[in-house]
Amino acid sequence: MNIDIEDLAKEFGPERALHPVSLSIPSGALIALLGPSGSGKTTLLRILAGLEFPTSGCVRFDGADATGLSIQARRAGFVFQNYALFRHMTVFENVAYGLRAKPRRERPTRAEIDRRVTRLLEMIQLPEIGSRYPNQLSGGQRQRVALARALAIEPRMLLLDEPFGALDARVRKDLRQSLRDIHDRTGLTTVFVTHDQEEAMELADLVVIMSMGRIEQIGKPADIRARPVSDFVRAFTAA
Amino acid sequence: MRAKILRSPSPLPGFGVSFAIMMTALSFVVLLPIGALLGRGFMTGPAELWDMVNSRRIWAALMLSFRAALIASLINLFFGLMLAWVLVRYRFWGRRVIDAAVDLPFALPTAVAGIALSALYAPNGIFGQALAPLGLQVAYTEVGIWVALIFIGLPFVVRTVQPVIGELEPDLEEVSATLGARRAYTLRRVVLPALTPALFSGFALALARSVGEYGSVIFIAGNIPNVTEIAPLLIVIRLEEYNYDAAAAIGIAMLILSFAMLLGINAIQIWSRRRIGLV
Amino acid sequence: MSDFTPAQTGRATAEPRPVRYLLIGGTTVFVALFLFAPLLTVFTEALADGWRSALAALSLPDARAAARMTLSIAAIAVPLNAIFGLAAAWAIAKFDFSGKAFLITLIDLPFSVSPVVAGLMLVLLFGANSSLGVWLMANDMRVVFAFPGILLATLFVTFPFVARELIPVMIEQGRTEEEAALTLGASGWRTFLTVTLPNIRWALLYGVLLCNARAMGEFGAVAIVSGKIRGKTATMPTMVEMFYNEYLSVAAFSLAAVLAMLALLTLLLKTLLEWRHADLLAATRLH
Incomplete structure (x- = not known):
């Protein structure tokens, strides 16, 4: 699914989190929103998920206006920075959550839910942990469970807020590759937010550099390195 | 040393x-x-104690005290949760006044609450007159005892649950919505389980307080033996008769029953926490 | 697009607007019926025969004696409780020793004992039917049906108030500031006065406020221990009961109105403390 963002702006009271920004995300791309904290990248991601509503501008999914679409109807697989796993549910129940939450007539049968959850746990290479609780998992395992939970609803896009932020350096490298693999396998349009330029450059097809609520530059990692459009971009990507 | x-x-x-x-x-x-x-x-000695407690009137009083406390605390569980939720999550005119008023039962002497409730619900009181055409009588019935105990127990539930609602991570509700869950489903499957331990403690505190409550109840209860006579009142009556042993027996029975009840609630709470992996 | 549903304004995860209004309306009605109505009744009943009758009732000798009794009890019980609370919080929060949890349970015990049972305990301990009571009588000391009994009953029911407020606050503040003061050469007492006390003064005031409200308002335990002797051992709450049972409604409610105003003052001060100094108070407390 391709995503078009047109003149999107967001104000929190007197604060401008997002100046009008426009961006086209082609179907199946893996995009990084890169910038320092307060640059508006998380706000943009949350607007795509339906967690915030823009003050002005619009969002189109496959050309159809989705600006006012409810959060539930968007089917955006969202992975939070701290994963937001449900502590009182097992890993299996966490992953099955979105399927069980469907209205009765759309809900898959119990056997079908079992099958899909098992398949997802295999995909994240953690087939054995279904009966464990989140507090019995390592940070890297939690991140992968959160990813599986988001994928369970067969989302139309995958949105990740600092997906590697809470992990230590070694695990981070492994999980980058596994996100890349999952993206390539599912072909989902994927947007992730990061403040780590190395992570963005290594992982993304297209990097969107943001600062102070504006988009500074959009481009392939190599192009941004070769031709930064501003001092800010040069300084930020050189770090 | x-x-x-x-x-x-x-x-x-x-x-x-x-x-x-x-x-x-x-x-x-x-x-x-x-x-x-x-x-x-x-x-x-236990045999003597048992003989002293084992009369119809005392059993009726003990059962009444515990039953009314249980019913009032269950009602408070519902309204206390609702009140706490509204106070934390919504902004509306008068919120701060209501928030402060929740502690009124802590601050108002129980005897004052007792005569006020009695005046309100008595057959010639405002609420009493309003309820009479509906065939409802509150004062001098067990329902009157419930009303007094709801008043007394409310802040326990609200003040236990309120801070926990305030500290709920918004992420959990948001992620539930992104997974397609409707609001009611999120509240039932994500929010309520997170509040359950606090609800249990608030319920237990309200219950413990209500079982022994005296001042706010005796005025509205009517104090009819075997019907609306609560256990603490029976202790007072026995003491006024200088029957110290009988008063002590009822007091000990109340202590034992309260203790057993709180132990039971604790056990359920520990069991449910284990079950949902919150240990 | 077929699955288009209009979004709510504001937070994406809030309840739908009608539900919100229903909940706000429901709680407002509940609070009005169960909390405000009784409070209002106290004042309307007190003024049923006008201001003059209410004021006349308050100047009855019995009412004035009861007020004196209540004030004297609070004047002694509250400072004693504050001293105990400070000592308990200092020992429990600033030192590590075994059996702490059990000790806290014991301090909390009065919360879960019926006030009537508390009164009963004191009568059993000091009453005419106990050997201690007989000895006290022989030496011309009265506890039950006298001031000391009322004081002990009040101390029992208010026992946990100050300690329960201070312990969590002092645990949270740790002991590094005190240790720093000691390394700078301050004496132990000076450290307490100049470092600890300023840090906990609002929490202490808060605990004292609640303790005072309960001390002045206690009914069940005091009713049993005092014997409710008019003009001698009757306190304001027990006097309210006696007036009420004698069908002196205006007198009962006038006295009750004074207590209710005291409760409102307590709530006002408590709310002010919570607004101004929330960070220096215990996060959760239960009385």
Whole structure:
């Protein structure tokens, strides 16, 4: 699914989190929103998920206006920075959550839910942990469970807020590759937010550099390195 | 100085003095009186105690106290949760006044609450007159006792649950919505389980307070033996008859029943926490 | 697009607007019926025969004696409780020793004992039927049906108030500031006065406020221990009961109105403390 963002702006009271920004995300791309904290990248991601509503501008999914679409109807697989796993549910129940939450007539049968959850746990290479609780998992395992939970609803896009932020350096490298693999396998349009330029450059097809609520530059990692459009971009990507 | 042996060393002074003050006060004010009651029961012996408690009137009073406390606390569980939710999550005119008013039952003397409720619900009171055409009588019935105990127990539930709602991570509700869950489903499957331990403690506190409540109840209850006579009142009556042994027997029965009840609630709470992996 | 549903304004995860209004309306009605109505009744009943009758009732000798009794009890019980609370919090929060949890349970015990049972305990301990009571009588000391008994009953029911407020606050503040003061050469007492006390003064005031409200308002325990002797051992709450049972409604409610105003003052001060100094108070407390 391709995503078009047109003149999107967001104000929190007197604060401008997002100046009008426009961006086209082609179907199946893996995009990084890169910038320092307060640059508006998380706000943009949350607007795509339906967690915030823009003050002005619009969002189109496959050309159809989705600006006012409810959060539930968007089917955006969202992975939070701290994963937001449900502590009182097992890993299996966490992953099955979105399927069980469907209205009765759309809900898959119990056997079908079992099958899909098992398949997802295999995909994240953690087939054995279904009966464990989140507090019995390592940070890297939690991140992968959160990813599986988001994928369970067969989302139309995958949105990740600092997906590697809470992990230590070694695990981070492994999980980058596994996100890349999952993206390539599912072909989902994927947007992730990061403040780590190395992570963005290594992982993304297209990097969107943001600062102070504006988009500074959009481009392939190599192009941004070769031709930064501003001092800010040069300084930020050189770090 | 035995306490000194059991404590780890600290550079701060004043442990001996503060510990001594604390233990002296605790012994004289709390432990000695409790010891007097238990000692009295011990000297009387369990068989005698049982004989003294085992009368229709006392059983009726004990059952009434516990049943009414249970019903009132369940009602408070519902309204207390609702109140706490509204106070934390919504902004509306008068919110701060309502928030402050929740503590009124803590601050208002129980006797004052008692006569006020009695005046309101008596057949010639405002609420009494309004309810009479509906065939409802509150004053001098068990329902009147519920009303008084709802008043007394409400802040316990609200004040236990309120801070927990305030600390709920918004992420959890948001992620539930992104997974397609409707709001009601999120509240039931994500929010309610997170609040369950606090709801349990608030319920237990309200219950413990309601079982022994006296001042706010006796005016509205009508105090008809076997019908609306609560256990604490029966203690008072026995004491006024200088029947100390019978009063002590009822007091001990109340202590034992309260203790068993709180133990049961704790057990359920620990069990449910284990089950949902919150240990 | 077929699955288009209009979004709510504001937070994406809030309840739908009608539900919100229903909940706000429901709680407002509940609070009005169960909390405000009784409070209002106290004042309307007190003024049923006008201001003059209410004021006349308050100047009855019995009412004035009861007020004196209540004030004297609070004047002694509250400071004693504050001293105990400070000592207990200092020992429990600033030192590590075994059996702490059990000790806290014991301090909390009065919360879960019926006030009537508390009164009963004191009567059993000091009453005419106990050996201690007989000895006291022989030496011309009265506890039950006298001031000391009322004081002990009040101390029992208010026992946990100050300690329960201070302990969590002092645990949270740790002991590094005190240790720093000691290394700078301050004496232990000076450290307490200049470092600890300023840090806990609002929490202490808060605990004292609640303790005072309960001390002045206690009914069940005091009713039993005092014997409710008019003009001698009757306190304001027990006097309210006696007036009420004698069908002196205006007198009962006038006295009750004074207590209710005291409760409102307590709530006002408590709310002010919570607004101004929330960070220096215990996060959760239960009385």
